[in-house]
Amino acid sequence: MTRIDASAFLGRWPFRPIEGTVAGLTRMMRANDISHTLVSPFEGLFYADPEPANEELLRQIARRRNPSRRPAGKLWAAPILNLRIADWREQVKALARNPQVRAVLVAPTFHGYEVSACGEAARVAASHGLALMVQVRLEDERHHSPILDLPAASVKEIVSVAASVPKARIVISAARLVEVLQVAPRASRLGNLWFGISHFDGLECIQRACQAVGAKRLLFSTSWPFFYAKSGVLKVEEAEVAVPWRGAVFGDNARRAFALK
Amino acid sequence: MIIDFHAHPGYGKDIATLREEFPPAARAAERCGVRWICLNAIADWSESPNPKAVREGNDAVLSLMASYPDRVLGFCYVNPRYPAQALKEIDRCVVGEGMAGIKLWVACKASDRRVDAIARRAAQLGVPILQHAWYVRRGGLRGESVPADVAAMAKRHPRTMIVMAHLTGAGERGLRDIAPYPNLHVDISGGEPEAGMVELAVKLLGAERVLFGTDTPIRSYGATLGKVLEADLTGGERELILFGNARRLLRRRLGR
Numbered sequence: 222m223t224r225i226d227a228s229a230f231l232g233r234w235p236f237r238p239i240e241g242t243v244a245g246l247t248r249m250m251r252a253n254d255i256s257h258t259l260v261s262p263f264e265g266l267f268y269a270d271p272e273p274a275n276e277e278l279l280r281q282i283a284r285r286r287n288p289s290r291r292p293a294g295k296l297w298a299a300p301i302l303n304l305r306i307a308d309w310r311e312q313v314k315a316l317a318r319n320p321q322v323r324a325v326l327v328a329p330t331f332h333g334y335e336v337s338a339c340g341e342a343a344r345v346a347a348s349h350g351l352a353l354m355v356q357v358r359l360e361d362e363r364h365h366s367p368i369l370d371l372p373a374a375s376v377k378e379i380v381s382v383a384a385s386v387p388k389a390r391i392v393i394s395a396a397r398l399v400e401v402l403q404v405a406p407r408a409s410r411l412g413n414l415w416f417g418i419s420h421f422d423g424l425e426c427i428q429r430a431c432q433a434v435g436a437k438r439l440l441f442s443t444s445w446p447f448f449y450a451k452s453g454v455l456k457v458e459e460a461e462v463a464v465p466w467r468g469a470v471f472g473d474n475a476r477r478a479f480a481l482k
Numbered sequence: 483m484i485i486d487f488h489a490h491p492g493y494g495k496d497i498a499t500l501r502e503e504f505p506p507a508a509r510a511a512e513r514c515g516v517r518w519i520c521l522n523a524i525a526d527w528s529e530s531p532n533p534k535a536v537r538e539g540n541d542a543v544l545s546l547m548a549s550y551p552d553r554v555l556g557f558c559y560v561n562p563r564y565p566a567q568a569l570k571e572i573d574r575c576v577v578g579e580g581m582a583g584i585k586l587w588v589a590c591k592a593s594d595r596r597v598d599a600i601a602r603r604a605a606q607l608g609v610p611i612l613q614h615a616w617y618v619r620r621g622g623l624r625g626e627s628v629p630a631d632v633a634a635m636a637k638r639h640p641r642t643m644i645v646m647a648h649l650t651g652a653g654e655r656g657l658r659d660i661a662p663y664p665n666l667h668v669d670i671s672g673g674e675p676e677a678g679m680v681e682l683a684v685k686l687l688g689a690e691r692v693l694f695g696t697d698t699p700i701r702s703y704g705a706t707l708g709k710v711l712e713a714d715l716t717g718g719e720r721e722l723i724l725f726g727n728a729r730r731l732l733r734r735r736l737g738r
Contacts, residue, residue: 237676237678238678239677239678252712361650361673361674361676362620363616363618363619363620363621363651364619364650364653365619365620367619370620420674422674422700422701422702422705423698423699423700423701423702424506424507424510424698424699424700424701424702424703425506425510425699425702426702445677446677447676447677448674448675448676448677449675449676449677449708449709449712449713450708450712451707451708451709451711451712452675452704452705452706452707452708452709452712453705453708454704454708455514455703455704455705455707455708455711456702456704456705456708457704458704459510459513459514459702459703459704460704461506461509461510461513
């Protein structure tokens with residue numbers, strides 16, 4: 222069963238001593254039998270202009286592709302956009318030329334704009350064949366540093382964005398199960414919307430999400446190195462769901478969401 | 483074998499609902515290789531439940547102990563704001579019915595003197611106390627303990643075995659608060675599976691003071707088990723966390 226991790230990070234998280242390196246990510250993928258990972262740079266969340274962080278991410282992925290030292294597993298890039306940067310559309314256009322880029326990630330609360338602005342980003346990303354990932358949160362709100370005391374992005378508003386741009390492929394990253402359940406009636410009718418499961422938790426969380434929005438709408442994701450990746454794997458493995466559903470969550474859905482071959 | 487040191491039967495407030503809610507947890511535990519589930523019902527989930535609500539919650543756990551004799555170990559929840567009733571309830575549930583431990587939540591802080599009689603009774607009976615704690619950066623409940631409160635309790639009661647719940651909520655500061663007290667442990671339940679926390683707990687406390695617990699149904703078995711299986715530990719450390727330490731603390735109930 223193919224496992225595609227729909228969200229991991231490289232770089233340093235500034236509020237805890239954790240760092241995502243290519244070597245660490247490779248070890249994690251091997252240990253968890255993950256064949257592909259969509260990866261974004263932590264620094265892109267914090268730099269005013271994420272472009273240098275994206276450049277570094279793409280350099281690291283390109284270096285890893287050197288056949289002489291190519292390890293198991295494949296990395297795809299999901300660079301980060303700040304929609305308050307005037308030339309973000311040009312950035313999308315340039316990023317789309319890189320065959321390693323399958324999506325762009327926006328983080329409205331980190332960069333200080335309304336979720337509704339993601340509609341235009343979804344249209345532009347779709348016009349270049351890329352999926353749009355919208356980061357709801359990363360850290361448990363109870364643990365925020367005073368200088369990063371951010372609310373979560375509204376999942377309800379992201380669903381509205383997806384409904385308004387049916388040609389775009391939109392992935393909601395790091396929503397909690399309760400937030401998904403609240404939007405389930407509408408979200409389950411949208412064929413262009415997926416949810417990463419990294420922040421789902423609670424007894425039967427995967428079963429409940431499958432029942433609420435359908436197994437086709439869920440993507441296996443780890444939020445590594447922020448979270449232990451094995452926690453994401455075991456959530457899906459322990460779920461009392463049909464084997465085809467498990468396969469859909471682990472990999473089949475991601476192929477559609479990110480147009481992976 | 484794995485022992486889940488920290489679980490709840492469900493979100494319900496009465497025996498019937500809790501009995502209905504528990505079977506999925508038992509199935510999930512079995513799929514993850516969990517042999518024993520230490521169950522506590524926090525009465526009606528109010529911060530300071532009255533003695534009647536406390537008894538009803540414990541009755542639900544007793545009922546599940548009877549239905550799952552080879553799977554469920556009961557923990558007796560008590561409210562220290564009702565000291566006499568708390569001791570009476572401990573005698574009813576631990577001495578009389580064979581519950582394996584005592585649970586304290588957020589009725590008052592662990593450093594409160596009203597907890598002393600309960601801690602002394604736990605030591606006399608040779609059963610552990612599971613005490614909630616969290617360093618909440620915003621919000622938080624009036625009687626909610628922080629790890630420093632639990633450390634104060636452990637210092638006053640060195641013969642009482644205490645397990646502080648919620649490693650992720652404690653964070654590095656909480657671990658340093660409790661490190662000087664060898665009778666004080668931490669469980670890994672609750673919170674998100676933030677990488678590195680289990681290794682940090684082992685580094686600061688030693689593996690013999692870290693226990694596996696889920697806080698189910700609030701958290702899932704898979705997510706919590708993943709914390710231990712991915713953490714950079716030796717096989718021996720992993721075994722201590724998953725069952726060795728719990729078996730030692732529960733020896734009165736499980737034997738040696």
